[in-house]
Amino acid sequence: MTQNADQATTTSVKPWYRQFWPWFLIALPATSVVAGLSTLAIAILNQDSLVRDDWYKDGKAINQSLARDDAAAALGLSAELQMDHVTGEISAILVSAKSIPAPEILTLTLSHPTLATQDQSVVLTRRPDGHYQGMLTHDLQGRHYIELGNAEWRLRSTRDFPLDKLTLVHEQH
Numbered sequence: 001m002t003q004n005a006d007q008a009t010t011t012s013v014k015p016w017y018r019q020f021w022p023w024f025l026i027a028l029p030a031t032s033v034v035a036g037l038s039t040l041a042i043a044i045l046n047q048d049s050l051v052r053d054d055w056y057k058d059g060k061a062i063n064q065s066l067a068r069d070d071a072a073a074a075l076g077l078s079a080e081l082q083m084d085h086v087t088g089e090i091s092a093i094l095v096s097a098k099s100i101p102a103p104e105i106l107t108l109t110l111s112h113p114t115l116a117t118q119d120q121s122v123v124l125t126r127r128p129d130g131h132y133q134g135m136l137t138h139d140l141q142g143r144h145y146i147e148l149g150n151a152e153w154r155l156r157s158t159r160d161f162p163l164d165k166l167t168l169v170h171e172q173h
Contacts, residue, residue, distance in 0.1 A: 077169075079095065079148055081167075088135050107149065112142065142160065
């Protein structure tokens, strides 16, 4: 009778890999490892572009930038911009309260607040009629910081796009 009881005990015990609890205890840390690797992959593939690498240099140059704003105010500068959303053409007219020589080129910088891929810089060249002309690389959607100027002065604003016409004047910031 004891021999039958021993046989029943040995046959009813399963090996460890056929039992529930070892696999459950292995699955908990394995799930954590898979979730950690997935989070790492998401972080690497979707890096933020919000912080500029040269932020210290930008901070040091703020006084120089403010001088450019003051120069635009002293000259009484304003600009009328027209944008063609189909062709991407930008036309600008520069107006000054004082008589100044018209620069040959102006730089128009359009910066999206959060998406660096939406930023663009357009060189506007002066035509014989005094208007400036350039081309956008892609259509503008949403809020953008706008800066028009050259090495001596600049006009700044913030607008929501799409727009057909835009007037830039000196704004206090």
